[in-house]
Amino acid sequence: MGERQNDGGPAGRRRAHPEGTPSGRRGPGAATAGPDLEALLAAALIREGVDVGAEQRAVAAFLAARETGARGARTRRRDDWRTRGGRLGRRSLKATLSVLIAGLTLSGVAVAGIGAAGGPSPDEPARDVSGTRAPSSGTATPSAGGSTTAPETGSGRPGRPATAKDTEAHCRAYDRVRGRGKALDSAVWKRLVEAAGGAADVGAYCAGRLEADAPSGQPGNEGNGRSGRNGNGPTGEPGANTFGNQGSSGNQGNGPAGPTGNPGEPEKSGNPGAGRP
Amino acid sequence: MGHGGESRRVKAYDGELGAAVERAQEGDEAAFAVAYRFVQPGLLAYVRGLVGDDAEDVMSDAWLEIARDLGRFRGDGAGFRGWTATIARHRALDHLRRQRVRPRPSALEQDVLDLPGPQSTYDQAMESLSTEYALELVGGLPRDQAEAVLLRVVVGLDGPAAARVLGKRPGAVRTAAYRGLKRLARQLGPDGVTDEASQTLGEST
Numbered sequence: 001m002g003e004r005q006n007d008g009g010p011a012g013r014r015r016a017h018p019e020g021t022p023s024g025r026r027g028p029g030a031a032t033a034g035p036d037l038e039a040l041l042a043a044a045l046i047r048e049g050v051d052v053g054a055e056q057r058a059v060a061a062f063l064a065a066r067e068t069g070a071r072g073a074r075t076r077r078r079d080d081w082r083t084r085g086g087r088l089g090r091r092s093l094k095a096t097l098s099v100l101i102a103g104l105t106l107s108g109v110a111v112a113g114i115g116a117a118g119g120p121s122p123d124e125p126a127r128d129v130s131g132t133r134a135p136s137s138g139t140a141t142p143s144a145g146g147s148t149t150a151p152e153t154g155s156g157r158p159g160r161p162a163t164a165k166d167t168e169a170h171c172r173a174y175d176r177v178r179g180r181g182k183a184l185d186s187a188v189w190k191r192l193v194e195a196a197g198g199a200a201d202v203g204a205y206c207a208g209r210l211e212a213d214a215p216s217g218q219p220g221n222e223g224n225g226r227s228g229r230n231g232n233g234p235t236g237e238p239g240a241n242t243f244g245n246q247g248s249s250g251n252q253g254n255g256p257a258g259p260t261g262n263p264g265e266p267e268k269s270g271n272p273g274a275g276r277p
Numbered sequence: 278m279g280h281g282g283e284s285r286r287v288k289a290y291d292g293e294l295g296a297a298v299e300r301a302q303e304g305d306e307a308a309f310a311v312a313y314r315f316v317q318p319g320l321l322a323y324v325r326g327l328v329g330d331d332a333e334d335v336m337s338d339a340w341l342e343i344a345r346d347l348g349r350f351r352g353d354g355a356g357f358r359g360w361t362a363t364i365a366r367h368r369a370l371d372h373l374r375r376q377r378v379r380p381r382p383s384a385l386e387q388d389v390l391d392l393p394g395p396q397s398t399y400d401q402a403m404e405s406l407s408t409e410y411a412l413e414l415v416g417g418l419p420r421d422q423a424e425a426v427l428l429r430v431v432v433g434l435d436g437p438a439a440a441r442v443l444g445k446r447p448g449a450v451r452t453a454a455y456r457g458l459k460r461l462a463r464q465l466g467p468d469g470v471t472d473e474a475s476q477t478l479g480e481s482t
Contacts, residue, residue, distance in 0.1 A: 040465075041415070041431070042322075042430050042431055044407060047318060049318070061340060073346065075349045078360075079351060081351065081360050
């Protein structure tokens with residue numbers, strides 16, 4: 001302990017900071033006030049005056065850099081310490097651009113989503129279609145309800161029944177695109193051909209399909225007329241009881257209609273097509 | 278006088294410093310020397326807190342880079358202090374990476390802080406804070422607090438500038454500086470030790 005007291009006067013070790021020697025202003029707790037403590041630390045840590053040799057080396061480096069023409073060097077981001085105003089403009093421009101790009105990206109996604117939802121999607125489950133679309137298709141095509149389950153029973157492919165509307169449309173379009181090559185390669189046509197049981201049978205298949213959908217007033221087709229009527233009943237009326245009833249009645253109606261209608265009139269395939277507007 | 282702290286004192290010269298930097302960028306070596314004398318003491322104190330006795334060498338390297346890249350710099354006097362502090366810090370971290378040397382052994386600082394100082398009073402502590410002891414105290418802080426305190430107190434940077442030098446958010450740096458200063462104040466408080474304690478460290482341990 002004595003050594004400490006005998007230790008040389010503190011002023012001897014202190015660097016050049018005469019103003020840093022405070023006098024009597026402090027009491028306990030004053031150091032927490034900040035400025036005092038910071039001044040004290042600064043005075044203790046900073047050695048005023050610079051090493052002349054080090055300064056000369058720095059200046060020599062400066063002169064060398066000046067000779068090599070380094071002054072025109074490009075300012076990198078880390079070299080730009082201008083006040084915030086200058087940088088703010090640049091940042092807001094960047095923010096604007098990123099918002100714009102984000103907006104474009106999102107709207108692109110939205111458009112793609114609309115395309116995916118609205119486009120023809122043959123893979124839609126039949127249950128959804130009959131649940132959501134049956135009423136509207138009932139008004140557009142009078143006997144849609146009755147024919148909904150027909151492809152299932154007819155083709156024996158319970159996995160992917162196309163909707164009545166789809167099948168009708170495909171059949172109609174088939175006449176138009178037949179013989180034009182590529183169009184028939186698409187998945188929709190392949191499915192139609194598959195459902196018909198071969199390319200040669202598409203005509204007969206479609207004739208059956210379209211006939212089944214024909215208005216009940218068409219003469220000479222008892223079976224179809226009956227099935228059409230059966231289908232029409234529940235779908236056409238807004239107050240249809242249940243879709244379950246509709247489905248079963250359609251089945252019953254189509255069951256006899258398919259065998260009697262299709263094999264008996266292969267030559268009629270042209271008629272419905274020609275008769276269509 | 279002197280109560281404003283080093284940062285305030287340094288800031289008072291920022292106008293002159295900025296003008297000197299501008300002339301130096303136009304090729305005036307005398308102005309470059311002026312700028313050097315403005316910022317070197319603070320930077321040296323900061324780097325000493327990072328690398329200890331090798332600070333002079335590290336700052337020599339830093340000044341080579343500062344002289345070389347001065348043409349790239351854009352900003353005023355305060356900006357120049359931030360820019361040079363960033364370069365000095367990078368050189369110091371490079372140095373630490375090469376040397377794998379801890380600037381201050383923790384055992385030493387613990388001994389210093391644990392020494393009882395029955396003779397000491399608060400006034401004595403305040404009047405006799407030596408460079409070595411101040412370094413020990415700052416070195417006893419967690420790294421982020423020590424750096425935040427040094428950049429603020431000896432380099433004279435404000436919060437945003439210190440945050441940019443350290444590559445951190447201003448709020449985090451402000452908090453670190455506050456905590457560091459509070460801890461130092463506690464250690465220097467009435468129950469703290471005097472600078473004589475560090476003087477006799479070698480003999481008493």
